[in-house]
Amino acid sequence: MVRDQIISAAVRIFSRQGFDAAGMDEIAQVAGVAKGSLYYNFRSKSDLFAAVVTEGIDDLHRQIERILSRSSTVRQVLDGLVRENLQACQDYPELVDLIMRDQSGGLDAAAADRVRQARETYVQYIAGLLEDGMRDGLLRRGDSLGMAGAYLAFLHAFSRAGRARGRNLSDMAAEAADLIMGGLCRP
Amino acid sequence: MVRDQIISAAVRIFSRQGFDAAGMDEIAQVAGVAKGSLYYNFRSKSDLFAAVVTEGIDDLHRQIERILSRSSTVRQVLDGLVRENLQACQDYPELVDLIMRDQSGGLDAAAADRVRQARETYVQYIAGLLEDGMRDGLLRRGDSLGMAGAYLAFLHAFSRAGRARGRNLSDMAAEAADLIMGGLCRP
Amino acid sequence: MVRDQIISAAVRIFSRQGFDAAGMDEIAQVAGVAKGSLYYNFRSKSDLFAAVVTEGIDDLHRQIERILSRSSTVRQVLDGLVRENLQACQDYPELVDLIMRDQSGGLDAAAADRVRQARETYVQYIAGLLEDGMRDGLLRRGDSLGMAGAYLAFLHAFSRAGRARGRNLSDMAAEAADLIMGGLCRP
Amino acid sequence: MVRDQIISAAVRIFSRQGFDAAGMDEIAQVAGVAKGSLYYNFRSKSDLFAAVVTEGIDDLHRQIERILSRSSTVRQVLDGLVRENLQACQDYPELVDLIMRDQSGGLDAAAADRVRQARETYVQYIAGLLEDGMRDGLLRRGDSLGMAGAYLAFLHAFSRAGRARGRNLSDMAAEAADLIMGGLCRP
DNA sequence: GATGAATGAGAGTTCATTCAT
DNA sequence: AATGAATGAACTCTCATTCAT
Numbered sequence: 001m002v003r004d005q006i007i008s009a010a011v012r013i014f015s016r017q018g019f020d021a022a023g024m025d026e027i028a029q030v031a032g033v034a035k036g037s038l039y040y041n042f043r044s045k046s047d048l049f050a051a052v053v054t055e056g057i058d059d060l061h062r063q064i065e066r067i068l069s070r071s072s073t074v075r076q077v078l079d080g081l082v083r084e085n086l087q088a089c090q091d092y093p094e095l096v097d098l099i100m101r102d103q104s105g106g107l108d109a110a111a112a113d114r115v116r117q118a119r120e121t122y123v124q125y126i127a128g129l130l131e132d133g134m135r136d137g138l139l140r141r142g143d144s145l146g147m148a149g150a151y152l153a154f155l156h157a158f159s160r161a162g163r164a165r166g167r168n169l170s171d172m173a174a175e176a177a178d179l180i181m182g183g184l185c186r187p
Numbered sequence: 188m189v190r191d192q193i194i195s196a197a198v199r200i201f202s203r204q205g206f207d208a209a210g211m212d213e214i215a216q217v218a219g220v221a222k223g224s225l226y227y228n229f230r231s232k233s234d235l236f237a238a239v240v241t242e243g244i245d246d247l248h249r250q251i252e253r254i255l256s257r258s259s260t261v262r263q264v265l266d267g268l269v270r271e272n273l274q275a276c277q278d279y280p281e282l283v284d285l286i287m288r289d290q291s292g293g294l295d296a297a298a299a300d301r302v303r304q305a306r307e308t309y310v311q312y313i314a315g316l317l318e319d320g321m322r323d324g325l326l327r328r329g330d331s332l333g334m335a336g337a338y339l340a341f342l343h344a345f346s347r348a349g350r351a352r353g354r355n356l357s358d359m360a361a362e363a364a365d366l367i368m369g370g371l372c373r374p
Numbered sequence: 375m376v377r378d379q380i381i382s383a384a385v386r387i388f389s390r391q392g393f394d395a396a397g398m399d400e401i402a403q404v405a406g407v408a409k410g411s412l413y414y415n416f417r418s419k420s421d422l423f424a425a426v427v428t429e430g431i432d433d434l435h436r437q438i439e440r441i442l443s444r445s446s447t448v449r450q451v452l453d454g455l456v457r458e459n460l461q462a463c464q465d466y467p468e469l470v471d472l473i474m475r476d477q478s479g480g481l482d483a484a485a486a487d488r489v490r491q492a493r494e495t496y497v498q499y500i501a502g503l504l505e506d507g508m509r510d511g512l513l514r515r516g517d518s519l520g521m522a523g524a525y526l527a528f529l530h531a532f533s534r535a536g537r538a539r540g541r542n543l544s545d546m547a548a549e550a551a552d553l554i555m556g557g558l559c560r561p
Numbered sequence: 562m563v564r565d566q567i568i569s570a571a572v573r574i575f576s577r578q579g580f581d582a583a584g585m586d587e588i589a590q591v592a593g594v595a596k597g598s599l600y601y602n603f604r605s606k607s608d609l610f611a612a613v614v615t616e617g618i619d620d621l622h623r624q625i626e627r628i629l630s631r632s633s634t635v636r637q638v639l640d641g642l643v644r645e646n647l648q649a650c651q652d653y654p655e656l657v658d659l660i661m662r663d664q665s666g667g668l669d670a671a672a673a674d675r676v677r678q679a680r681e682t683y684v685q686y687i688a689g690l691l692e693d694g695m696r697d698g699l700l701r702r703g704d705s706l707g708m709a710g711a712y713l714a715f716l717h718a719f720s721r722a723g724r725a726r727g728r729n730l731s732d733m734a735a736e737a738a739d740l741i742m743g744g745l746c747r748p
Numbered sequence: 749g750a751t752g753a754a755t756g757a758g759a760g761t762t763c764a765t766t767c768a769t
Numbered sequence: 770a771a772t773g774a775a776t777g778a779a780c781t782c783t784c785a786t787t788c789a790t
Contacts, residue, residue: 002754018292020207024781034755039782041753078371101289105205130371140373142362146348147371153344158337162330175329183370184265184317184334186327189771211764221772223766232764376750392666394581398785408751410787419785452745475663479579504745514747516736520722521745527718528711535707549703557744558639558694558708560701563775585760595776600761602774751790759783766776 003041005031010052015094019049019103046111049103054118056095060088061122068129074136077129082177085152089159090169100156123148151180190228192218197239202281206236206290233298236290241305243282247275248309255316261323264316269364272339276346277356287343310335338367377415379405384426389468393423393477420485423477428492430469434462435496442503448510451503456551459526463533464543474530497522525554564602566592571613576655580610580664607672610664615679617656621649622683629690635697638690643738646713650720651730661717684709712741 009031013022024045028035042048064084071077089096099119104112126148133139155176162172196218200209211232215222229235251271258264276283286306291299313335320326342363349359383405387396398419402409416422438458445451463470473493478486500522507513529550536546570592574583585606589596603609625645632638650657660680665673687709694700716737723733 018205018207018290020205021292023779025779035781036755036757036783037753040755045781097289102284103205105208133371138373139371140365140369142366143349143354143359145352146345146354146359147366149348150341150345150366151371153340154337157340158333161333161336165332167330167333172330172333178327179329179334179337179370181370181372182327183366183368184320184326184338185368185370186325210762222764223772224770226765227771392579392581392664394579395666397783409785410751411749413786414750471663477579479582507745512747513745514739514743516740517719517723517728517733519726520719520728520733521740523722524715524719524740525745527714531714532707532711535710536704539706541704541707546704546707552701553703553708553711553744555744555746556701557740557742558691558700558712559742559744560699584758586758596760597762597776597778598774601776606760751788753787753789755785755787757784760781762780763778764776766774767772768774769772 002031002033002037005033006038006041006048007052007055010048011056011095011098014049014052014103015098015101018101018105019045020106044108044111046106046108049107050111050114053099053103053115056092057099057118057122060092060095060099061125064088065125074133074138078133078138078181079177081126081129082155082180083173085155086159086169086173086176089156090163093159093163096156097160100153123152126152154180189218189220189224192220193225193228193235194239194242197235198243198282198285201236201239201290202285205288205292206232207293231295231298233293233295236294237298237301240286240290240302243279244286244305244309247279247282247286248312251275252312261320261325265320265325265368266364268313268316269342269367270360272342273346273356273360273363276343277350280346280350283343284347287340310339313339341367376405376407376411379407380412380415380422381426381429384422385430385469385472388423388426388477389472392475392479393419394480418482418485420480420482423481424485424488427473427477427489430466431473431492431496434466434469434473435499438462439499448507448512452507452512452555453551455500455503456529456554457547459529460533460543460547460550463530464537467533467537470530471534474527497526500526528554563592563594563598566594567599567602567609568613568616571609572617572656572659575610575613575664576659576662579662579666580606581667605669605672607667607669610668611672611675614660614676617653618660618679618683621653621656621660622686625649626686635694635699639694639699639742640738642687642690643716643741644734646716647720647730647734647737650717651724654720654724657717658721661714684713687713715741 006027009027010022013027013030016022024035024038027048028038031038038048042051064081067084068077068080071080103115107115123145127144130139130144130147134141134144158176159172193214196214197209200214200217203209211222211225214235215225218225225235229238251268254271255264255267258267290302294302310332314331317326317331317334321328321331345363346359380401383401384396387401387404390396398409398412401422402412405412412422416425438455441458442451442454445454477489481489497519501518504513504518504521508515508518532550533546567588570588571583574588574591577583585596585599588609589599592599599609603612625642628645629638629641632641664676668676684706688705691700691705691708695702695705719737720733
């Protein structure tokens with residue numbers, strides 16, 4: 001209970017201010033608990049950050065895996081990948097900003113490693129799906145790992161820009177899917 | 188002279204550690220000047236950061252504009268855009284990381300605004316090139332501003348991933364250009 | 375039962391780390407009870423410390439009084455005094471370190487007073503024995519209270535130094551008795 | 562200048578409250594400088610403490626060495642040793658309390674080591690003088706190192722007790738010299 | 749009688765900033 | 770123009786203490 005309050009306050013504060021600029025005082029205040037409770041539940045600010053990001057990535061990963069498991073064709077999987085990642089950008093913008101932004105600055109080594117590992121696991125999952133598509137013949141062959149990371153960055157940036165100007169999700173999803181799958185050039 | 192030493196030390200330190208984790212002491216030391224000199228040349232840490240980023244973006248902008256001005260067709264411009272942005276990621280990785288990473292955390296409002304504006308100017312320049320391509324009929328119509336930002340993020344992420352695994356630039360440029368222009372799907 | 379576990383854990387922790395550096399958490403853990411139990415049995419950390427030290431001094435006092443009561447001559451009493459105090463340094467080194475070290479730093483006023491009083495009572499008991507010796511004509515006349523405190527400090531320091539280099543007790547006792555009774559100068 | 566203010570404030574505060582209970586805030590206030598200045602001149606609280614104690618011991622050591630160098634006989638050296646150590650207890654009571662009290666509690670390992678080393682050097686110097694006396698035939702043979710530490714503890718305790726009751730120094734010095742050299746037993 | 753999650757005042761430490769030189 | 774000793778507000782983290790169970 002208290003732990004959950006802390007996590008969700010931390011998502012908000014960390015995503016708005018970044019790791020270094022965020023203050024434990026403010027997180028405690030937003031969570032509605034005493035400062036000491038942060039340290040009763042997490043070893044350090046770095047540890048809290050790592051918990052927030054890795055749990056966020058894991059949730060996202062599980063949710064997308066569950067949804068994509070319903071798809072029967074490779075094409076459906078890839079369309080779903082774009083749509084669900086954009087959806088996550090829309091539904092949990094703060095968490096996704098947090099996951100995508102490089103925060104390595106003040107994190108201690110252990111926490112930075114946990115975060116890197118969690119991110120890598122997710123990117124490798126996406127890369128695996130792209131490799132399925134390549135084997136299937138649907139996708140152009142290439143550096144699947146680089147693509148996976150780059151397309152996530154693409155979707156995140158595209159979503160932020162669209163959101164800033166109030167675009168609705170389904171338009172953006174359609175356009176993003178076209179750009180990613182079909183490319184920038186006119187067919 | 189001193190100013191240039193400071194700027195180039197600041198690029199290095201800021202890009203490695205982020206705005207908040209970077210220390211004025213370390214910047215002074217790397218620049219080989221006394222800490223007081225930083226404040227003789229720049230009003231504050233935020234001001235130094237804003238100077239570094241805006242000057243970096245402006246240099247990049249000018250350089251790319253100059254190179255692209257030699258292109259005669261829209262197609263050449265767009266290919267050059269991809270190639271030159273990747274080239275910049277390769278040649279000035281620290282500066283580009285600095286430009287792309289969101290550092291809004293600890294910056295004061297004025298500096299954050301200058302940075303945002305400089306970034307926006309560059310993104311709008313790219314968006315203008317994309318609109319040329321759309322008018323020309325070469326490119327799919329769409330949210331040019333969103334695309335410009337998203338493709339920059341794509342290139343940056345793709346470049347980082349490739350660099351981490353030692354890929355050479357021209358391979359990456361060719362692959363990136365194919366992905367961006369032609370899409371992920373097999374032709 | 376629980377109280378005894380706490381006391382003996384507290385002796386260990388306090389003597390190793392000093393009052394301030396010792397933690398209630400660690401005492402509870404070593405005692406094998408929950409932290410709340412410390413506060414069920416003692417009003418505060420200061421109170422626990424005062425209990426440990428005063429009870430330790432009282433035990434020591436009683437034990438030495440009992441042993442010395444068997445002596446029939448003043449000379450025997452004084453030899454026994456040296457031997458038994460050294461013995462205590464050997465048998466309960468942690469407790470004796472705790473008693474001898476000035477811990478007034480973080481103690482609250484009430485606890486500091488209890489500790490001071492217990493120490494004083496013991497020193498006055500020793501001073502009384504010295505005065506018996508003076509009246510008896512065996513000992514040089516002088517500041518019995520000052521001597522009592524100073525000889526305890528002497529024995530404690532001598533014992534620590536000897537223990538650190540593995541000297542055995544009876545050698546040390548003989549040497550200490552000679553030094554105290556006969557002085558540093560060769561007879 | 563500022564460094565000296567800090568050192569002398571630190572002697573006062575540390576000796577009154579002990580290492581752990583002393584606060585950097587209070588030291589800064591007593592020194593009449595800002596808290597940051599403590600950390601500009603010393604790496605940490607432990608470092609400040611180690612500097613205070615080691616410099617204090619070294620000063621004491623040098624001063625006593627200088628004074629004893631005027632003595633021509635072993636007997637004079639030993640009398641001087643007692644008198645000068647008592648004098649130091651009288652002149653710099655806070656510093657001597659600080660040196661004699663075991664503060665190992667919260668000190669970090671490096672600082673604890675520096676302190677231990679400085680203390681040991683001084684005790685070994687005293688032990689060397691005692692060995693001179695033994696070789697000379699004036700002193701009873703025995704554990705010179707243990708004696709050196711024990712007699713310092715004796716003098717310190719004797720001085721504190723005397724001072725608490727307003728005894729004057731020369732009486733105490735004469736009595737202490739008799740006790741140490743001639744022993745407790747009546748000649 | 750015993751627990752341990754929760755607390756919050758206060759600790760040591762950092763670091764952007766200033767200013768006399 | 771350039772310096773660096775000095776600053777103090779703000780930070781992360783600790784830990785004795787409480788209280789509902």
